[in-house]
Amino acid sequence: MTNSELIKQKLLGFEYPAFSFKPINDKVIQSIEEVTDKIKIKLKFGFPLGSYQAQFEQDLLVWLNSELADQSCVLEISHKITAHSHPAKVKAMPQVKNIIAVASGKGGVGKSTTSVNLALALQSLGAKVGVLDADIYGPSMPIMLGAEDKHPESSDKKSIFPVTAHGIQSMSIGYLVKPEQAMVWRGPMASGALQQLINDTQWDDLDYLIIDLPPGTGDIQLTMAQKIPVTAALVVTTPQDIALADARKAVTMFNKVSVPVLGVVENMAMHTCSSCGHEEHIFGAGGGEKLAEEIGVELLGSLPLMLSIREDVDSGKPSLVNDSESKISSKYKRIALKLAAKLSLQEEEFRADFPTITIENS
Numbered sequence: 330m331t332n333s334e335l336i337k338q339k340l341l342g343f344e345y346p347a348f349s350f351k352p353i354n355d356k357v358i359q360s361i362e363e364v365t366d367k368i369k370i371k372l373k374f375g376f377p378l379g380s381y382q383a384q385f386e387q388d389l390l391v392w393l394n395s396e397l398a399d400q401s402c403v404l405e406i407s408h409k410i411t412a413h414s415h416p417a418k419v420k421a422m423p424q425v426k427n428i429i430a431v432a433s434g435k436g437g438v439g440k441s442t443t444s445v446n447l448a449l450a451l452q453s454l455g456a457k458v459g460v461l462d463a464d465i466y467g468p469s470m471p472i473m474l475g476a477e478d479k480h481p482e483s484s485d486k487k488s489i490f491p492v493t494a495h496g497i498q499s500m501s502i503g504y505l506v507k508p509e510q511a512m513v514w515r516g517p518m519a520s521g522a523l524q525q526l527i528n529d530t531q532w533d534d535l536d537y538l539i540i541d542l543p544p545g546t547g548d549i550q551l552t553m554a555q556k557i558p559v560t561a562a563l564v565v566t567t568p569q570d571i572a573l574a575d576a577r578k579a580v581t582m583f584n585k586v587s588v589p590v591l592g593v594v595e596n597m598a599m600h601t602c603s604s605c606g607h608e609e610h611i612f613g614a615g616g617g618e619k620l621a622e623e624i625g626v627e628l629l630g631s632l633p634l635m636l637s638i639r640e641d642v643d644s645g646k647p648s649l650v651n652d653s654e655s656k657i658s659s660k661y662k663r664i665a666l667k668l669a670a671k672l673s674l675q676e677e678e679f680r681a682d683f684p685t686i687t688i689e690n691s
């Protein structure tokens with residue numbers, strides 16, 4: 330085995346506590362070169378590491394030094410977010426690389442709050458992110474993004490541009506009609522409206538589009554999972570038994586349509602006191618872990634029930650905007666990092682750039 334092969338084997342075995350899997354695979358390793366007295370290692374990840382990169386580099390170097398006793402290494406780390414394949418029998422959305430559907434079996438578990446904070450967390454890592462509020466009857470994104478007075482613009486009266494707030498591109502029926510109006514729509518009208526939001530929004534070059542699905546696991550959600558080129562899903566749940574049973578249904582629904590579930594996020598898992606910071610497991614600890622184990626889906630993280638999370642979204646400044654360095658923001662960022670990292674391991678989509686062939690008569 331040559332020295333670079335040996336180093337490659339070492340790199341492939343590197344375990345990192347921030348991930349539940351080995352972060353370096355064959356695709357990540359770009360080159361291993363021996364340059365004079367140093368080994369130059371180039372790594373390219375399929376997701377942005379953001380502010381975690383410096384620590385990651387440092388930890389990897391320390392580990393390499395201990396593994397390769399007398400050789401010193403230099404690292405060059407970059408990333409490129411690619412489009413991943415989706416099982417739906419529809420065309421990929423042109424300006425969107427990856428669509429992540431966020432679902433919950435039960436309403437009110439904090440799906441929209443989690444969606445918007447994770448979108449902002451992904452952005453803070455260095456990705457271009459959009460949010461589609463697919464809840465036609467109860468849109469929440471305009472308020473949560475502090476953009477309820479904004480309206481999408483259109484250049485041709487056929488398509489609309491998303492509303493940008495806090496750097497996130499967003500689309501919601503709430504930007505187009507008054508809440509009372511959407512509330513009385515019958516099924517077909519609502520699904521027609523949603524279809525239009527999906528087809529007619531001109532997203533601007535997104536790495537990730539987060540879709541905040543309406544609560545439940547009925548026909549609407551199932552149809553959406555088939556009509557939208559969803560790359561992967563995330564399930565939000567609370568620790569009560571009933572919510573866990575519903576989350577299980579959501580996972581089963583995605584399994585039916587072959588959309589991979591990247592993981593479960595347990596929301597309101599424990600209560601964090603806003604005066605003293607004390608944490609209490611009101612509904613019992615470990616529910617999310619149990620669920621994750623039972624259905625073979627990873628628990629990406631647990632978020633506390635915390636007054637500031639509600640106050641922040643209600644005021645249009647989600648926790649990530651209000652204070653991106655707070656303890657709660659770093660919890661969202663860690664979940665976002667895991668989510669993006671897991672997604673990068675999915676099968677990549679084949680989007681061939683065919684050459685333009687011109688035939689000229691001479």
Ligand SMILES: Nc1ncnc2c1ncn2[C@@H]1O[C@H](COP(=O)(O)OP(=O)(O)OP(=O)(O)O)[C@@H](O)[C@H]1O
Pocket residue numbers: 433435436437438439440441442443464467469543544596597632633634635636638639640642643
């Ligand atoms: N971790 C949390 N701590 C405190 N409050 C929270 C937390 N998560 C969500 N909330 C609050 O709980 C309420 C419901 O949250 P949210 O609207 O995000 O839930 P949802 O699952 O999207 O609901 P729906 O089923 O109506 O779409 C909101 O008032 C929100 O501010």
Ligand SMILES: [Mg+2]
Pocket residue numbers: 440441442464469541
């Ligand atoms: Mg919601």
